[in-house]
Amino acid sequence: MNTIFKQQLKAYALWKQHLLDSIKNYQDWLTRHQHYDPVIIDSIENMRLDLQNNKITLAFTAEFSRGKTELINAMFFGETGNRLLPSTPGRTTMCPTEVFHDHDNDSYLRLLPIETRLIDKPLTEYKNSPHEWHRIELDFTSPKQMQEAFKQLVAVKHVSADEAKKLGLYHCLDGKQIDDESIEIPCWRHAEISYPHPLLKDGLVILDTPGLNALGAEPELTLNMLPNAQAIIFVLAADTGVTKSDYQLWEHYIKKHTENNQKGVAVAMNKIDTLWDDLGDDEEVEISIQNQLTSVADTLGLDKQRVFPVSAKQGLIAKVKSNIDLLEKSRIAPLEHYLSNELLEQRQQILLQNISRELDYFVDESFLIVSSHIDHLRKQLADLRPEKAATLESVSDLLGDARMEQKQYVSNVESFQLSRTKFSKQAQLLLSSLHPNKAEEVIKKTQIQMTESLTTVGMKSVMKELFADLDAILIEAVTTTEQTRQLVKGIYRNFARHGLENLVPILFSITKYQIALERLFKDAEAFRNSPLMTFTEQNRVIHKLYATIVSEATKLLKQAYTDARIWATIALGPLERQIKAQKIQLEDRIKMLNEIKVSSAKIGGKIQQLDEQLAASIQQHEELILVKQEILAAVKAAKPNLNDSSSNRGDAETVDNTETTKDDPESTAINQCFPTAESLNHVI
Numbered sequence: 302m303n304t305i306f307k308q309q310l311k312a313y314a315l316w317k318q319h320l321l322d323s324i325k326n327y328q329d330w331l332t333r334h335q336h337y338d339p340v341i342i343d344s345i346e347n348m349r350l351d352l353q354n355n356k357i358t359l360a361f362t363a364e365f366s367r368g369k370t371e372l373i374n375a376m377f378f379g380e381t382g383n384r385l386l387p388s389t390p391g392r393t394t395m396c397p398t399e400v401f402h403d404h405d406n407d408s409y410l411r412l413l414p415i416e417t418r419l420i421d422k423p424l425t426e427y428k429n430s431p432h433e434w435h436r437i438e439l440d441f442t443s444p445k446q447m448q449e450a451f452k453q454l455v456a457v458k459h460v461s462a463d464e465a466k467k468l469g470l471y472h473c474l475d476g477k478q479i480d481d482e483s484i485e486i487p488c489w490r491h492a493e494i495s496y497p498h499p500l501l502k503d504g505l506v507i508l509d510t511p512g513l514n515a516l517g518a519e520p521e522l523t524l525n526m527l528p529n530a531q532a533i534i535f536v537l538a539a540d541t542g543v544t545k546s547d548y549q550l551w552e553h554y555i556k557k558h559t560e561n562n563q564k565g566v567a568v569a570m571n572k573i574d575t576l577w578d579d580l581g582d583d584e585e586v587e588i589s590i591q592n593q594l595t596s597v598a599d600t601l602g603l604d605k606q607r608v609f610p611v612s613a614k615q616g617l618i619a620k621v622k623s624n625i626d627l628l629e630k631s632r633i634a635p636l637e638h639y640l641s642n643e644l645l646e647q648r649q650q651i652l653l654q655n656i657s658r659e660l661d662y663f664v665d666e667s668f669l670i671v672s673s674h675i676d677h678l679r680k681q682l683a684d685l686r687p688e689k690a691a692t693l694e695s696v697s698d699l700l701g702d703a704r705m706e707q708k709q710y711v712s713n714v715e716s717f718q719l720s721r722t723k724f725s726k727q728a729q730l731l732l733s734s735l736h737p738n739k740a741e742e743v744i745k746k747t748q749i750q751m752t753e754s755l756t757t758v759g760m761k762s763v764m765k766e767l768f769a770d771l772d773a774i775l776i777e778a779v780t781t782t783e784q785t786r787q788l789v790k791g792i793y794r795n796f797a798r799h800g801l802e803n804l805v806p807i808l809f810s811i812t813k814y815q816i817a818l819e820r821l822f823k824d825a826e827a828f829r830n831s832p833l834m835t836f837t838e839q840n841r842v843i844h845k846l847y848a849t850i851v852s853e854a855t856k857l858l859k860q861a862y863t864d865a866r867i868w869a870t871i872a873l874g875p876l877e878r879q880i881k882a883q884k885i886q887l888e889d890r891i892k893m894l895n896e897i898k899v900s901s902a903k904i905g906g907k908i909q910q911l912d913e914q915l916a917a918s919i920q921q922h923e924e925l926i927l928v929k930q931e932i933l934a935a936v937k938a939a940k941p942n943l944n945d946s947s948s949n950r951g952d953a954e955t956v957d958n959t960e961t962t963k964d965d966p967e968s969t970a971i972n973q974c975f976p977t978a979e980s981l982n983h984v985i
């Protein structure tokens with residue numbers, strides 16, 4: 302049974318391939334015509350790889366036993382004819398599970414031991430240490446073998462209360478007094494499944510989370526994995542409605558993701574089959590579903606359009622048995638429809654915002670280079686026109702003109718070198734204001750305080766101080782960035798007066814990182830304040846929360862530093878390339894005029910040579926037009942509303958541009974046409 306989601310994801314994968322092909326076309330054009338600038342070559346290649354490896358994450362979260370795993374089985378694995386992931390009454394999934402396709406390693410299940418919670422090392426680091434995981438090879442041709450392997454996802458063991466406290470898992474017991482030796486904890490902290498399912502191959506990643514306070518016990522889920530997912534499905538059960546613990550989860554972890562349309566959040570009101578009444582008529586059932594739906598939407602403060610009544614169980618049965626009527630009754634399709642629209646549109650939009658602008662920037666520069674070469678050849682041909690080159694005198698005049706131009710060029714070069722020196726000093730200031738050592742010092746300082754304060758209250762003041770100190774680093778960088786931006790704009794303005802008027806600088810801004818840092822600390826504060834944190838022994842969770850904040854904040858500041866470093870390398874690149882081209886063109890022209898001065902008999906051959914070069918350059922130009930058309934076609938092939946800039950969802954990139962709008966109308970125009978430096982974060 303071909304689902305809507307599958308069709309849409311396929312269409313998305315095709316669209317992505319179309320865009321990839323158009324990038325490849327441009328790369329081929331660059332190679333074919335020997336435009337070997339390493340900065341451009343590297344950034345285009347990185348852009349292509351990024352697009353190729355781009356993933357879409359869909360996270361399922363809820364209290365235990367609401368049917369998250371069953372919904373995943375129904376939506377994505379129905380055609381295996383099996384309940385692939387274990388779903389049973391009561392508490393089932395014991396650790397967050399990511400399902401994706403790893404192109405390099407094909408089919409496996411790998412599990413990270415729960416004991417790794419004792420070490421303050423972020424999950425992202427574990428992901429790069431395969432030896433720390435327990436690995437089971439999967440035979441994807443045998444659902445039975447996979448089902449057997451997936452039993453590990455529900456594996457538990459019994460430890461003493463002390464052991465559970467050390468691991469920060471004691472609170473899961475809701476404060477109940479339990480015999481020391483009988484505390485049940487998950488065997489694994491995290492699971493990854495790589496499986497060559499077509500949807501996963503097309504870049505889908507599914508994140509299944511365990512219920513029962515997994516979000517409260519694993520800060521990385523709350524501060525990293527959920528924020529990084531493109532869509533979240535919050536699952537409720539129609540027979541229970543919104544319980545107190547459902548509401549707490551929603552209020553503390555999910556609701557914020559519905560704000561500013563940051564990402565697609567849908568609520569699946571599952572188990573509607575429990576409302577089906579064999580004796581009552583369909584109309585009554587529909588009324589009870591609609592009542593429940595209204596009540597859920599009101600309680601959660603969410604638009605009714607985002608709440609989807611479904612029956613995961615019946616949906617799975619329908620898919621396994623290819624029962625179309627039952628599938629319709631399960632109402633899985635509208636949820637799939639909503640997701641495919643939300644999820645894929647959002648992903649496409651982000652890709653378009655970053656990639657197509659970045660591509661445009663480079664392609665436009667290529668146009669500039671080719672056009673200026675065509676102008677130059679035409680100028681040379683004009684020099685050789687009979688009325689101009691007929692006499693030795695006129696050739697001497699032309700040489701005189703060319704030498705004047707050369708003088709201008711030499712002064713351009715001198716002025717460029719001065720500007721470059723000035724810029725590198727300024728860029729050094731910017732880089733040292735963002736240097737990772739600064740963040741490390743701040744973190745070291747709070748780390749000492751952290752070991753001394755093991756309460757959530759103590760944590761509050763440590764976190765506050767950490768945020769203030771890290772924010773201070775960014776605030777300091779704002780001033781330096783502004784000075785550097787003004788300098789770059791000034792340099793470009795100066796060269797515009799000397800014949801390089803079509804060049805526009807890429808600008809760098811700090812706003813994006815400030816917003817992200819603020820969001821991280823707001824989320825961490827919400828996590829710390831959540832009622833789930835107030836249960837019993839929390840030292841380990843507090844430590845993990847601190848470690849997660851440190852890891853995420855360090856990543857963010859490092860990214861700011863790297864982006865600034867990249868920007869420092871590329872900011873004057875277009876100017877430099879044009880000045881180099883000017884040099885070659887002038888030298889060419891002087892050489893040619895000198896040759897014909899010595900022997901006017903060479904004019905005929907020279908004209909022929911220039912004609913050939915001109916034809917080749919015009920050909921290059923025409924090919925580049927096709928390359929650009931292909932890119933535009935790929936961009937246009939995205940869903941229509943994606944090309945509408947007004948559908949912007951206010952992400953950091955947009956805010957950066959808004960910021961430049963405020964301060965300078967000139968830079969607004971620049972930013973509308975060209976990428977900001979942070980979108981060019983691949984260069985070098």
Ligand SMILES: Nc1nc2c(ncn2[C@@H]2O[C@H](COP(=O)(O)OP(=O)(O)OP(=O)(O)O)[C@@H](O)[C@H]2O)c(=O)[nH]1
Nearest residue numbers: 366367368369370371388389390393394512613614
């Ligand atoms: N009647 C009915 N039962 C369902 C439906 N979906 C799931 N269930 C049952 O509910 C129970 C829990 O389902 P799971 O998918 O394991 O729930 P979960 O949310 O993943 O739970 P945890 O993994 O413990 O967090 C299982 O017995 C399922 O068969 C449904 O649509 N209708």
Ligand SMILES: [Mg+2]
Nearest residue numbers: 369370393394
């Ligand atoms: Mg589950």
